[in-house]
Each structure stands twice: as structure tokens, then as C-alpha cells.
Amino acid sequence: MTILKTGQLIKNVEGRKEKDQYVMRLISIDDLREVVALEKHVYDLLPNKQVLFMDSYEEMLDDMRNGAKIIGVYNKSKDLIAYRYLGFPGNSPNNLGNDINMPEGELSKVAHLETTIVLPEYRGNSLQSLTLQLAIPLVKDLGYGHLLCTVSPQNIYSLYNIMKNGLRVRALKKKYGTSPDGSDGIWRFILHRDLTPKAARRTSELLSVPIVDIEPQRQLIDKGFIGLWLSRESKMLNYVRFEDSLVY
Numbered sequence: 484m485t486i487l488k489t490g491q492l493i494k495n496v497e498g499r500k501e502k503d504q505y506v507m508r509l510i511s512i513d514d515l516r517e518v519v520a521l522e523k524h525v526y527d528l529l530p531n532k533q534v535l536f537m538d539s540y541e542e543m544l545d546d547m548r549n550g551a552k553i554i555g556v557y558n559k560s561k562d563l564i565a566y567r568y569l570g571f572p573g574n575s576p577n578n579l580g581n582d583i584n585m586p587e588g589e590l591s592k593v594a595h596l597e598t599t600i601v602l603p604e605y606r607g608n609s610l611q612s613l614t615l616q617l618a619i620p621l622v623k624d625l626g627y628g629h630l631l632c633t634v635s636p637q638n639i640y641s642l643y644n645i646m647k648n649g650l651r652v653r654a655l656k657k658k659y660g661t662s663p664d665g666s667d668g669i670w671r672f673i674l675h676r677d678l679t680p681k682a683a684r685r686t687s688e689l690l691s692v693p694i695v696d697i698e699p700q701r702q703l704i705d706k707g708f709i710g711l712w713l714s715r716e717s718k719m720l721n722y723v724r725f726e727d728s729l730v731y
């Protein structure tokens with residue numbers, strides 16, 4: 484069992500703050516039931532179920548057998564309090580690179596940031612960011628070069644953390660639908676970060692849009708704008724257009 488990181492935590496218990504500790508490590512298939520139980524517990528407590536698309540035990544098991552990784556966060560009492568699930572979609576049609584028109588040759592280098600879950604009493608310790616920062620060298624070592632994920636426009640906490648870590652909004656569309664055209668799906672931003680360092684690029688235009696205003700954002704993205712940063716206070720997403728159009 485390789486320990487990836489350890490540190491201090493603050494646990495919120497009915498308004499009281501208690502000191503705790505965490506250990507982050509990769510989860511084995513044998514621990515998957517605990518992961519799914521935590522996901523269900525957190526989902527049941529969510530006031531807005533739209534923000535989280537649930538993964539089933541069978542889907543995660545299948546995915547882990549095909550190389551998916553889960554970073555688990557355990558407290559001092561060795562209970563699972565959070566996790567980050569990383570998937571490697573390869574040539575699957577579910578590869579989010581397809582949603583941002585990524586060149587075919589790049590699709591095999593895509594790593595997905597799938598679900599992240601933090602128990603309510605442990606929120607505010609930046610565990611979403613910390614596990615993301617741990618995931619980057621991990622996926623790079625495995626030979627992947629792109630991070631992609633989906634985030635609901637109604638999930639300001641997650642969107643803020645993801646964008647803070649350098650992922651940019653590249654598409655806004657309905658996902659996880661079952662109808663042939665996907666129109667029964669739920670709105671999701673598709674975010675991307677190229678893990679290969681690139682030269683700084685000049686931006687030519689800047690526009691701010693409330694994150695919940697779907698249509699204006701879709702129009703901007705169609706015109707080549709990219710969502711670059713989010714103001715958590717005003718809930719405005721700032722879109723820019725780069726002078727060159729190298730990125731995908």
C-alpha cells in the first residue's frame with residue numbers, strides 16, 4: 484500500500500471544529516464497496532442531485548479492471564472520507580476529447596477526472612484540489628497528456644476548484660442522456676487542461692457571463708471563446724479568445 488500524501492485536517496462537527504489527520508493512497512478493487520457506499524451517502528445528502536452523476540459499483544469495477552485509479556482519503560480513524568476517481572477512456576466513444584474536437588491522435592492520451600466526493604464534515608480542507616494536484620504527476624507517469632472532466636453549471640464549488648487548477652471550459656452540452664440525440668441529458672461544462680507546458684498566449688477579447696446562463700455561453704464557445712477563470716463571489720465565468728487558435 485503506497486502512501487501518496489499525509490496531512491492535517493479540520494473536521495466540522497455540528498459547528499465545532501476538531502483537528503484530524505489524513506492519509507491519501509490508491510484504493511484497491513477490494514475497497515470499492517466502501518467507495519460506492521460513500522458516493523451514495525454523499526449523493527443522498529445533496530440538496531441538488533443534478534450536480535452529481537452517480538457511478539455504479541459495476542461500472543467502477545469494470546473501469547478499475549481496465550486501469551482506472553481511485554485516490555482514497557482516510558482520516559485518523561482509517562475511515563474513507565473522500566475520493567477522486569480517475570479514468571482512462573482510450574478509444575471509447577465516451578472519451579471527452581471527442582466533445583472538444585480533439586485530434587484523433589491525442590485521444591489515447593486523455594485522462595478523465597471522474598467523480599470527486601468529500602464528506603460534508605470534511606469540506607473546506609481543499610481535498611478536491613489536493614487530490615487533483617496529486618493526480619497530475621500520477622497520470623503523467625502513466626503517459627497521459629490531457630486532463631478532461633465534466634462539471635455541472637450548478638456546481639460552483641467544483642467548477643471553482645477545477646478551474647483554479649488550470650482546466651478551461653471548452654464546451655457546454657447535455658451529457659449522460661439516453662435518447663439517440665442526448666437531449667434528455669443534463670447540462671455539463673467540458674473542461675480541459677493540456678499537461679504539456681505551452682508558451683504563454685495573447686488574448687484578444689474578454690467577456691463575463693453568469694455560469695447559469697447556458698445559451699450565451701454556448702454561443703461564445705461556438706465563436707472560439709474559452710472559459711478561463713471563474714469568480715466564486717459573482718458566479719461569473721470569464722471567457723477569452725486567444726489570438727492564435729492552436730489549442731483544442
Ligand SMILES: CC(C)(COP(=O)(O)OP(=O)(O)OC[C@H]1O[C@@H](n2cnc3c(N)ncnc32)[C@H](O)[C@@H]1OP(=O)(O)O)[C@@H](O)C(=O)NCCC(=O)NCCS
Binds near residue numbers: 608
Ligand atoms: C465539490 C466538493 C468535492 C468540494 O469539496 P472540498 O474540496 O472540500 O471543497 P473546498 O475545500 O474547496 O471548499 C471551499 C469552501 O466551499 C465550501 N463548500 C465546498 N463544497 C460545498 C458544498 N457542496 N456545499 C456547500 N459548501 C461547500 C467549503 O465548506 C469551504 O467553505 P469555507 O471557505 O467557508 O471553509 C464537495 O462539495 C462534494 O463532495 N460535493 C458533492 C459531490 C460533487 O459535487 N462532486 C464534484 C462533481 S464530481
